[in-house]
Amino acid sequence: MSGRKPKIGVVLPMFSGDPGKVLAAARSSEDLGYDGAFVFDHFFPPGGPPDRPALEACTTLAAVAAATARLRLGTLVTRAVLRPPGLLAKMLSTIDLISGGRAVLGIGTGDPIDRPEHEAFGFPNLGLSERREHLAETVSAIKSLFHGEVYQGGKHVPRVAGPLLPPPVQEGGPPVWLGAQSDEVVRMAGRLADGWNGWGLPPGEFRLKAKLLEEEAGRAGRQAEATWAGIVLVGEDEDEATRLMEARHQRGMNDSVSWSGSADGLTKHLRDLADAGATWAIMVLAGPAGRRELLAERVLPGLS
Numbered sequence: 550m551s552g553r554k555p556k557i558g559v560v561l562p563m564f565s566g567d568p569g570k571v572l573a574a575a576r577s578s579e580d581l582g583y584d585g586a587f588v589f590d591h592f593f594p595p596g597g598p599p600d601r602p603a604l605e606a607c608t609t610l611a612a613v614a615a616a617t618a619r620l621r622l623g624t625l626v627t628r629a630v631l632r633p634p635g636l637l638a639k640m641l642s643t644i645d646l647i648s649g650g651r652a653v654l655g656i657g658t659g660d661p662i663d664r665p666e667h668e669a670f671g672f673p674n675l676g677l678s679e680r681r682e683h684l685a686e687t688v689s690a691i692k693s694l695f696h697g698e699v700y701q702g703g704k705h706v707p708r709v710a711g712p713l714l715p716p717p718v719q720e721g722g723p724p725v726w727l728g729a730q731s732d733e734v735v736r737m738a739g740r741l742a743d744g745w746n747g748w749g750l751p752p753g754e755f756r757l758k759a760k761l762l763e764e765e766a767g768r769a770g771r772q773a774e775a776t777w778a779g780i781v782l783v784g785e786d787e788d789e790a791t792r793l794m795e796a797r798h799q800r801g802m803n804d805s806v807s808w809s810g811s812a813d814g815l816t817k818h819l820r821d822l823a824d825a826g827a828t829w830a831i832m833v834l835a836g837p838a839g840r841r842e843l844l845a846e847r848v849l850p851g852l853s
Contacts, residue, residue: 553823554852555777558585558831559841560625561613564594566602568612574841575613578620581845585621586613587655587778587831590628592670595662599669607640614648623653625778625831626728626746628663629683630673634690634700635709642695642717650718654691655746657728658684679705681734688725688741695722726776732761739765739773746831749779749807752821759826776829777822779807782836783843787811793836806835812847819852 559578561571575586590606593599606624614622622644627637637654645652658680667674675683683705690700694711702708717723726744727734738745739762747755759775766773782797784790790810797806808818819830834840 553820555819555823555827555830556584556621557819557844557849557852558587558621558778558829559583560587560589560778560831560833561609563589563591563604563606563609564602566604568604568609571604571609572612572616575617575620577841579617581841582849583620583841583845585623585653585829585831586617587623587625587653588613590624590626590631591663592666595660595666599665607637607644610644610652611647614644614651617648620651621653622648622651623723623726624655626655626657626726628659628672629656629687630659630667630675630680634687634706635694635711637687638691638694638711638713638722641691641723642713642715645717645719645723646715648718652717652719652723653726654723655726655728656684656688658734681737684727684734685737685741688727688737692722692725692741724774726774728778730758732758735761736765738762739767739771740769742773744774744776744828746776746778746829749805750777752818752825755822755827756825763826774828775826776831777827778829778831778833780805780833780835781815782806782809783812783815783834783840783848784810784836785812785843785847787814790814797835812843813851815844816848816851819848 588606591603593601593603641654686703686706690706690709693700694713700709724743726746727738727742728746735758745762
């Protein structure tokens, strides 16, 4: 087993609709030794009805930034069409200032499951090729602003001059990760962004994407990190994990869990992801209360 160790992050409970619960989860994660806290960017839960609660991502991150001192904080992921690039750059730059240089911008094109959100709130519905073109231009515009430069404009994003004042704390601005599974967007991340996030991929498939990212970044004379995220259901042992999965299926929950098993098994899985090139593993912790504490006690020490 390799000695490589990924940074460990958790996704905050944005669909609780409860800011106090989100802030408590962030403070607890910091106290327990996690490396980062991330937020979904949805106006209601994907696949759910529009009357389900969800907190807005960037304003929530600003509150979390003020309530924590060490955690990396990011979106996982926002969609490029939700906010103009200049606005998104300004918001993440401000979160970077509030947090003292801890912000990460995860961004992507979105998926068909997001369409009801767009219809409910008036966001554009672009075709696949347009979404990818728009994402590339958005990332280029944001990176230009982060570097104090003018973006000259493209097919989808107009000229953006800025400047962002005050500038972000991190030199070059918060790292930009592209969330995607398609090879085309992984390559885009290698050319334009600081990283890529692969949702729910098993280690073998993740390794292939991470290699593609590394190769594309190398051709562009730059570096980009590969990061993983997914829904994890962990039990004290395999028997408890099996019971929790069965209970989930009995409630009619679709099988969206990326990994399930014992705490010891999760330690190995995270090591395998690190061996496959993952610098981060960011988890939605499914199951009953106490999962953050279980991982802090049984998993995090095994990764040190």
